[in-house]
Amino acid sequence: MDQKVKDLLLSEAENHKDRLVNLVSKLTQFDSYIGDEKEIAHFVKDELNNIGLDVRTTDVDHDLIKKRKEYIPMPEDTSYEDRPNVYGTLKGNGGKNSRPLYLFGHTDVVPVDENTTWKYPPFSGQVDGDKIYGRGSADMKGGVGVGIVALEILKKLNLKLKGDVTGQFVIEEEAGGNGTLFAALQNEFLSNGACIMLEPTGTHQIMVSNRGAQYFRITVPGTEGGTEYHREIDSAIDNAYMVIKIIKKFSDYRESVVDHPLYKHERTTKVPTAVGRIMSGAWPSTIPGEAVLEGTIECLPGENIDEIVEEFHKFILSEVSDFEWYKKNKIKFEKFGLFFESGITDPDHEFIKILSKSTEGVDLEKPKIIGGGGSDLRLPVNINKCPTVLFGPGGGPIHSVDEWVSIDQLVKMLKICLLTAVDWCELDG
Ligand SMILES: [Zn+2]
Numbered sequence: 001m002d003q004k005v006k007d008l009l010l011s012e013a014e015n016h017k018d019r020l021v022n023l024v025s026k027l028t029q030f031d032s033y034i035g036d037e038k039e040i041a042h043f044v045k046d047e048l049n050n051i052g053l054d055v056r057t058t059d060v061d062h063d064l065i066k067k068r069k070e071y072i073p074m075p076e077d078t079s080y081e082d083r084p085n086v087y088g089t090l091k092g093n094g095g096k097n098s099r100p101l102y103l104f105g106h107t108d109v110v111p112v113d114e115n116t117t118w119k120y121p122p123f124s125g126q127v128d129g130d131k132i133y134g135r136g137s138a139d140m141k142g143g144v145g146v147g148i149v150a151l152e153i154l155k156k157l158n159l160k161l162k163g164d165v166t167g168q169f170v171i172e173e174e175a176g177g178n179g180t181l182f183a184a185l186q187n188e189f190l191s192n193g194a195c196i197m198l199e200p201t202g203t204h205q206i207m208v209s210n211r212g213a214q215y216f217r218i219t220v221p222g223t224e225g226g227t228e229y230h231r232e233i234d235s236a237i238d239n240a241y242m243v244i245k246i247i248k249k250f251s252d253y254r255e256s257v258v259d260h261p262l263y264k265h266e267r268t269t270k271v272p273t274a275v276g277r278i279m280s281g282a283w284p285s286t287i288p289g290e291a292v293l294e295g296t297i298e299c300l301p302g303e304n305i306d307e308i309v310e311e312f313h314k315f316i317l318s319e320v321s322d323f324e325w326y327k328k329n330k331i332k333f334e335k336f337g338l339f340f341e342s343g344i345t346d347p348d349h350e351f352i353k354i355l356s357k358s359t360e361g362v363d364l365e366k367p368k369i370i371g372g373g374g375s376d377l378r379l380p381v382n383i384n385k386c387p388t389v390l391f392g393p394g395g396g397p398i399h400s401v402d403e404w405v406s407i408d409q410l411v412k413m414l415k416i417c418l419l420t421a422v423d424w425c426e427l428d429g
Contacts, residue, residue, distance in 0.1 A: 001422055005159070006361065009418040012153045017411050019152075021132065023047070024145035024410060025125035028134035032107050037083040037171040040107045044144065044169050048088030051152045053167075057084035060171065060182040068185070070379060072176030073337060085179055087188065088148075089166040090155055093428040098162035100193035101424050102386075103151070103417060105144035106173030106180075106376075109136030116401045131395070131404040138395030142405035143198025143413075144169055146393060150417040163193070163425030173376055176338055180376040181383075189386035194351040194424060196417065197377060200405065202394025203364055203412050206355060207372035209262055211271065211298045212305035212342035214335055218243060218316070221329030224289030233287055234325040237280050240291035243331065244275055246319040247295065250312055260300045262347065262371030273297045273312065294336075301344035301371065309335060343378030344371075345387045351424060355389065358419035362412050367391070391416075 030040040041057065048055045060080040065071045086107075092098055112122045112135050120126035122135040132142070147167045154165055168188060170179035189195055201207055220243050222236025251273040263270040273295070280291035299308040313333050320326045345352065347369045359367055372390055380386040393413040395405035 001419070005422060005427070006419065008157065009153070009422065010361065010415055012157065013411060013415045013418060016149050016153060016414065017407070020145055020149045020410055020414060021127060021407055023148060024132050024137065024142050024405065025127055027141035027144055028125035028132060028137045029123050031123045032109055032136070033111055034108045034172050034175050035078070035083065037107045041084050041086050041169070041171070044086045044107065044148070047148050048086065048151070048167060051088065051155050053088035053090055053151060053155065056087045058182070058186065059084045060179060064185060065178055065181050068181065069339065070177070070181050070341070070383070072178050072339070074175065074178065083171055085168070085170045085183055087166055087168055088151060089164050090151055090161070092161045092163045092165070092425055095162055095428070099424055099426070100164040100166060100190055101421050102166050102168050102189060102193060102195035103147035104168045104170070104195050104197045105140055105147050106170050107144065108171055108174050109139070110174050110399050119402050130407045132407065133402060133404045135403055138200040138393070138403055138405040139398045140199055140392060142200065142395065142410055143392040146198055146410055146413045146417060150414055150421065153418060154421060159422065160428045161422065161425040162428045165421050165425060176340070177376040177379055180379045184379040184383040187384065189380035189384040189388070191385040193386055195380050195386055195388040196355070196392070196420070197375065197388060197390045198392035198413065199375065199390045200392050200394050200398055201390050203359065203367060203409060203416065205368045205370050206352065207370055207375070207377070207390035208347050208352065209301045209344035209371040210340065210342060210375040210377045211300055211371070211373055212303065212308070213296055213298045213338060213340040213374050214305050214309050215294065215296055215337040216309065216312070217334045217336050218293045219332040220291045220293065221325065221331065222287065222289050222291065225287050227285045227287060230287055236288045236291035239323070239325050240278065240280065240293055242323065243293060243316065243320065246316055247273060247275060249319070250315050258300055258303070260302065260371065262369070263300060265368070265370050271298050271300050296338070299342055301342045303342060305339070305341055340374050341378050341382055343381040345377070345381055345389060349387045351387045352389065354423045355391065355416070355420050358416045358423060361419070362415045364412060
């Protein structure tokens with residue numbers, strides 16, 4: 001890129017710092033829980049219209065997404081009316097080999113725990129030093145703000161790019177990705193394009209993959225009776241404890257055999273399998289006849305989650321087969337709820353090189369290329385073959401008390417988006 005253009009982009013980003021801070025603060029003031037994205041969607045739409053982009057909104061079609069294996073089950077009466085995905089496109093000049101760039105954000109946030117006390121009210125969007133506080137400030141109103149202001153600057157500079165730059169602002173990411181699934185099914189991501197999901201990774205790392213995951217439920221039998229019989233009958237809780245030990249054994253086994261270059265950074269677990277929930281018992285003096293374990297099993301890129309779940313199921317059956325209680329009553333194994341396929345963007349893809357390079361001149365060390373956990377990345381990657389990364393402004397306690405996003409990170413990410421847009425979409429002439 002021409003040094004003049006680069007300097008112009010960097011100085012425009014600096015000049016838009018206050019605008020960006022104000023916008024992210026405003027976005028954080030929406031309590032846009034899943035199902036309540038209407039108001040913020042309309043706010044974002046108005047912002048994109050004010051910039052002068054081609055703006056579209058689409059309500060998610062529940063019947064359409066339901067038919068797909070990637071669908072995350074939602075209650076039957078979930079309404080997708082007027083809580084749309086919002087898109088704003090800065091049209092490029094097009095032509096042969098023009099490549100679109102997608103700046104992606106989700107508008108929903110996870111709930112605030114009513115029993116917690118925050119430094120500032122969770123939907124205040126309070127600015128304090130380098131931080132903007134509030135639920136969703138980091139995850140990911142900060143990313144949404146960066147996407148909008150990047151488009152605003154590109155439009156204002158009238159740079160004549162070949163490829164389109166589109167801001168994509170979807171709903172319901174925190175529930176598992178139905179908003180993105182719908183966008184993918186609508187071909188909002190093209191295979192010759194590239195997508196930055198501006199999730200709060202921080203600018204020191206680019207995530208190019210996500211693990212696959214599946215919720216499981218194991219119903220463990222026992223024999224019901226009063227506690228005075230506890231030496232004679234088998235408690236479902238005791239039996240469930242044996243099953244938990246088997247699950248831990250499987251988890252250790254997976255950890256020892258599975259390997260992937262992008263997951264070397266993980267501290268103690270690169271591929272989790274664990275129980276997160278136990279339900280059993282109706283009365284303190286009754287031995288329960290049934291216990292239910294629910295948990296998550298995951299897999300790394302290159303693995304098929306269905307096959308790993310099948311292996312897990314067989315492992316459990318073979319381990320429990322010798323237990324006396326199992327000979328009387330079988331356990332029940334089910335998959336339910338959350339289902340993620342693994343997904344990966346080639347770390348050597350040209351887009352990753354351009355993105356990494358754009359951090360030079362932004363006063364940043366070259367970011368590490370790593371693998372991530374569960375995310376929406378899998379959807380554009382697997383459905384649309386669109387190279388996609390997670391890379392966005394970092395902050396603190398995501399999904400937790402006193403969540404904040406760093407203003408310094410917002411500005412750096414804005415610069416990175418601008419430089420990447422010009423290098424990837426290319427100047428015409
Ligand atoms: Zn997020």
